[in-house]
Amino acid sequence: MSSIDDLFARLKADRRKALMPFLTAGDPKIETTAKVLAELQSSGADLCEIGIPYSDPIADGPVIQASYQRALESGFRLEHAFQLGRDHAVGVGIPMVTMVSYSIIFRVGLEKYVDQAQQAGYAGAIVPDLLVEEADALSEICRKKDFSLIQLVTPTTPRQRQVQIANTSSGFLYYVSVTGITGERTALPTDLTDNVGWLREQTDLPICIGFGISGPETAAKLAPVADGLIVGSAVVRRIAESSDSESAATNVSRFIAELREAIDGATS
Known part of the structure; x- marks a missing residue:
C-alpha cells in the first residue's frame, strides 16, 4: 500500500x-520551492504535485509555461528535483508526486526513474503524455514498487478509454475539468458532475479534479464532486508575484488556508 493509498483511505x-x-x-530557484513546500501541511494541504520543468509544455497555460522557463533559465536539472526531495522535504509530512513528461522517464529509464524518485521521497508520478497503449510497462514497475502512477482523463476521452486509463493507474485519477490548457477560470463545464459521477462508477480509485480552480469559490463548488482538488496556476502565479522566498511562502500559505476552509465548509 503506497503512502497515497494510505492518505486517501484516511481522508x-x-x-x-x-x-x-x-x-x-x-521556480525561480530550488530554495524557493523548498520554502513554500515547508509551509504546505500547516496551511491545510494533504499532498503536493512537483512539476518537473520541461521545454515543451504539455497542456500548460501561460502561467505554468513561464514558471518552467524561469526554472530552466536558472539552470534547473532533473537532479535538482530529486535533491529537493532528499535534502529539503524531510519533515514536510505530506506525500509528494512529480508531474513529469514520459520522455524524461523514458530517457532516464523506467525502473531507474522510479527508483531515483522513491529514494528522493516521492510517492508517485503524474505522467500527462503517457499513452494508455504504452503504459503497461511503467504501470507494472510502479505497482511492484508501490509507487503510484497517476494518469489523466479529459472531457474528450472516450468512456471506454477512460476505463483503460483507470486500469493502468494507481494512487488516484487526475480528472481534467476543462478542454484546453491549465489556468484559472471562473466557470466550469455544466456536465462536469455527471462525467465524474460516471467515472466513479467504473473505478475504485479516488478522483481528483484539476485545471481551472482559481480560488475558494471554485474549490467550494467542486469539492462535493471530487475526492481531491489540484490547484496549479493560482499557486504558481502567487509565487511569481512575490518579491522573495519568504513572501512566496507566506502568500501561498495564506491562499492554501483559504482553499482549505472553503473545501471543508462545502463538504462538512
Missing part, C-alpha cells in the same frame, strides 16, 4: 477531501 474515513497544490521545481 475517506474522516470524510475529508484532498487538497493538492502544484509547485514548479526550481
